[in-house]
């Protein structure tokens with residue numbers, strides 16, 4: 042069962058217009074980059090967690106790899122299946138061990154573009170990381186990108202404490218970022234609970250199929266990370282092969298902490314003997 046706040050996040054994702062978002066344009070480049078960094082054979086299994094409408098899974102399938110896309114949004118998986126009928130997709134909440142009982146083990150697990158960060162509860166992050174570990178073959182790789190907290194701090198994001206001043210959220214201007222551009226870094230439209238590292242946004246969604254309907258407003262929260270923090274979350278059970286600040290379409294070069302929206306990590310599962 043999803044908690045109320047999770048249901049809102051899931052609903053917002055389901056209404057997101059992935060294909061018109063600029064940050065989804067570099068799929069081929071991103072897959073090329075991953076394949077350059079991780080030598081894979083065509084028999085290796087790749088799991089794309091939080092695949093949304095399926096762009097990375099579809100590209101891997103097109104190249105001949107065994108890719109499996111999962112997402113907890115039934116609406117997004119429906120679109121993925123319609124768009125890419127030759128690729129494999131299914132509705133799975135990756136946090137839930139029971140849900141993932143029968144998906145097996147993988148050689149690479151992708152969590153690209155803020156799959157981690159969808160939850161405000163640190164316990165959910167721990168569950169996701171544990172699941173990545175359990176579903177990787179020994180020496181398997183995880184490729185993860187999360188939103189860089191330093192970027193919005195450097196841009197002067199306004200902070201508050203939800204615990205002490207919850208009504209402050211009514212001052213957030215409405216944004217149509219999720220339904221239009223995907224630009225969820227504009228500090229004018231977000232409020233940061235600095236202690237919790239949670240960002241609050243008020244997103245407005247038009248019903249595309251039914252334009253005469255009154256648009257729906259959703260209060261969306263996400264978690265952003267400092268580089269050292271995300272590294273420390275994985276360090277015990279994964280070797281950090283690469284960790285850097287990146288911009289969309291430029292994963293080759295390390296970006297500046299203050300000017301890069303994402304942090305990209307390539308991790309290798311430690312075997313029992315290599316765990317220190």
Ligand SMILES: C[S@@+](CC[C@H](N)C(=O)[O-])C[C@H]1O[C@@H](n2cnc3c(N)ncnc32)[C@H](O)[C@@H]1O
Pocket residue numbers: 051054055059065090091092093094096111112113114117133134135136152153154155156159
């Ligand atoms: C910002 S989108 C990124 C989509 C995709 N990886 C991409 O790069 O285009 C995050 C996705 O993660 C999915 N997601 C979040 N939590 C999840 C969970 N526990 N299990 C499966 N999918 C999840 C959301 O539904 C959403 O589609």
